Amino acid sequence: MCGIAGYIADAPTSTLSSAVRAMTDSLARRGPDSAGLELWPGAALGHRRLAILDLSEAGHQPMLSSDGHIGVVFNGCIYNFREIRKELEQFGCRFTSDTDTEIIVHGYRQWGVDALVARMRGMFAIGIWDNLQRRLILIRDRLGVKPLVWVERNNSIAFASTVTALRDAGLAPDRLNSSAVLEFLEFGWVSDDHAIYEGVQKQAPGTILEWSNGRCSQRSFWQLPEPGSRKISFADAVDEAEELLLEAARIRLVSDVPVGTLLSGGIDSALVCWAMSRAGADIRSFTVGTPGHQGDESAQARRTAELLGIPHEVIEVEPEQKPLLDDISAAYGEPFACTSAVGMLQVCHAVRDRVTVLLTGDGGDDVFLGYPHQLRLWYAQKMRRFVPGFLAPAWKSLEPIAMRSAPLRRAWRMVDYGLGGLGAVTAANNGLPWFEQHQLLGERLGSLRLSHRSIPRSPESGHNLVRDYFNYERRYRFVAEYLTKVDGASMYWGVEARSPFLDQKLWEFAAALPINVRLHGGELKAVLRAIVRRRVGPEVAERRKSGFNIPVERWLSGIWSEELQTLNSNSLLEREGWLRKGSVTRTVQQSESDHQRPLQLWYMLVLERWLRLDRGRRHVQPQAVR
Numbered sequence: 001m002c003g004i005a006g007y008i009a010d011a012p013t014s015t016l017s018s019a020v021r022a023m024t025d026s027l028a029r030r031g032p033d034s035a036g037l038e039l040w041p042g043a044a045l046g047h048r049r050l051a052i053l054d055l056s057e058a059g060h061q062p063m064l065s066s067d068g069h070i071g072v073v074f075n076g077c078i079y080n081f082r083e084i085r086k087e088l089e090q091f092g093c094r095f096t097s098d099t100d101t102e103i104i105v106h107g108y109r110q111w112g113v114d115a116l117v118a119r120m121r122g123m124f125a126i127g128i129w130d131n132l133q134r135r136l137i138l139i140r141d142r143l144g145v146k147p148l149v150w151v152e153r154n155n156s157i158a159f160a161s162t163v164t165a166l167r168d169a170g171l172a173p174d175r176l177n178s179s180a181v182l183e184f185l186e187f188g189w190v191s192d193d194h195a196i197y198e199g200v201q202k203q204a205p206g207t208i209l210e211w212s213n214g215r216c217s218q219r220s221f222w223q224l225p226e227p228g229s230r231k232i233s234f235a236d237a238v239d240e241a242e243e244l245l246l247e248a249a250r251i252r253l254v255s256d257v258p259v260g261t262l263l264s265g266g267i268d269s270a271l272v273c274w275a276m277s278r279a280g281a282d283i284r285s286f287t288v289g290t291p292g293h294q295g296d297e298s299a300q301a302r303r304t305a306e307l308l309g310i311p312h313e314v315i316e317v318e319p320e321q322k323p324l325l326d327d328i329s330a331a332y333g334e335p336f337a338c339t340s341a342v343g344m345l346q347v348c349h350a351v352r353d354r355v356t357v358l359l360t361g362d363g364g365d366d367v368f369l370g371y372p373h374q375l376r377l378w379y380a381q382k383m384r385r386f387v388p389g390f391l392a393p394a395w396k397s398l399e400p401i402a403m404r405s406a407p408l409r410r411a412w413r414m415v416d417y418g419l420g421g422l423g424a425v426t427a428a429n430n431g432l433p434w435f436e437q438h439q440l441l442g443e444r445l446g447s448l449r450l451s452h453r454s455i456p457r458s459p460e461s462g463h464n465l466v467r468d469y470f471n472y473e474r475r476y477r478f479v480a481e482y483l484t485k486v487d488g489a490s491m492y493w494g495v496e497a498r499s500p501f502l503d504q505k506l507w508e509f510a511a512a513l514p515i516n517v518r519l520h521g522g523e524l525k526a527v528l529r530a531i532v533r534r535r536v537g538p539e540v541a542e543r544r545k546s547g548f549n550i551p552v553e554r555w556l557s558g559i560w561s562e563e564l565q566t567l568n569s570n571s572l573l574e575r576e577g578w579l580r581k582g583s584v585t586r587t588v589q590q591s592e593s594d595h596q597r598p599l600q601l602w603y604m605l606v607l608e609r610w611l612r613l614d615r616g617r618r619h620v621q622p623q624a625v626r
Helices: 013-026 081-089 101-111 113-119 163-168 178-187 234-251 267-278 298-308 325-331 340-351 372-384 389-397 406-427 432-437 461-492 504-512 526-535 552-557 561-568 583-594 599-615
Strands: 002-008 034-040 043-049 070-078 122-130 135-140 149-153 156-160 200-202 207-212 215-220 259-262 285-289 312-316 357-359 496-498
Touching (some): 002 122, 013 034, 013 163, 081 101, 101 113, 101 122, 113 207, 135 156, 149 163, 178 599, 234 526, 259 340, 285 340, 298 312, 372 461, 389 406, 552 599, 561 583
Parallel strands (some): 259 285, 259 357
Antiparallel strands (some): 002 043, 034 043, 122 135, 135 207, 207 215
């Protein structure tokens, strides 16, 4: 895990060097062990290193070819790098380090970028400067585990691991992207379709970007198979998933620093611990306990460790210990209000002095279908077969009546999802409608509309609702919220997070399974639960999904009440026209009288604090991308 940066422009060497150093300084927490800078005429690469493989100076980046014409900066880990290295050595390539970075240098020169990437198994954001070709190549891993952003202007291009780094170097425009702000108020995060600064682009997962002489092209190098393209019985699916999981866990143990695993009370982390144990790893499992808090999972985690026969440590933190809002703002390059990010930051802070690599259970719920809403959508999809599509307009007209009671509302929505498809599901989110209902949106947002809310209702979509929503959620929420949460929190505390459930082969296998196999017998992530039953025990397999339960609404009335009051005084959200003048004070006071703190207040607080942090950043003279 590291931070990468680069700047290609027709500019003096001093300008390039200054800009890239500003970016690597901004990325210091992502790579606390060392910093590096390499320069060519019109090009500069920079790097911050968190040393995981080959801790010696041989692993220093940017890493160059022997003739100096190829430079590489790399963030992530290529788990099968030793196999690729053996293949390259057969071509006569000579290695001077035991790092995964060096196989990129030799592999690019031997095979070209496409053949190299096809061989790589891991998480990665890569920048390659080919000085002979005067070409920059940017690569982001298949699922988008590692972030990569860039900005192109006036025949120049700059890239980095975070938008904050571009901003700190004066390479990102000062102007905020109004569509990104609106999207944040809708979801609590900014998707990969937008960046918080105008002109900044987020590279899509599984893509290669090539830039040369002001010309930019992008291409995809990976696609998931369609659901149901693999015909297989449930029993065979369980057996194959188990083998793939064991392999995914084994290859993620490659490290020259201590490796541990995060053990919650759930089944995904239990499977990771089991797989590590089967691989013969010297396991160190950790649970962050919050004594007295209803979301504390330490007792369940301790029981799982007993069943697996592995050593276990509970690291206790005070459940009402006040997380710093500025830490939340600083850990993420953009405003980010995912509530469980607070818990993830606490977890990574707690384990950083014990391990440098932390295996997690992230990703199992997504592709194996472990979220309750995925099961509800499957039932709605099945129901669609028995409801004529021509009833859709009439059914929609019943909404005002259905909203009068909770049981009636739930039943109405199930049928509505089947009749309206993806458009009906996305329209049900109560992010922006809450702001509109309370007349909060200011002049900079009031006339804007999000594409998410323009997806047409379609009875035909109801027949493939689980597939359509999985693809929608993977494009927007999975990368922008789930993966960003883990990357931002772990990198902020200098910890490398790895998840076997984010393995490309495991995803290719699971994505191809029929929906009725993944939800076999109406059970969430049935394939994984079956493995837990026979390898860990039915007691663990029957546990419900919990995760990090962070009571944000309650904290807004308690430990964060003082911070909430800052919204009442000289709010930037109001001064800059994002929210209506006087609306913030009115909304906070209303929530006090109603004794309710809606989640949207949390969004407002996070955005306000992020804006203040952004305005306080040092401003430097913008470079050639202007």
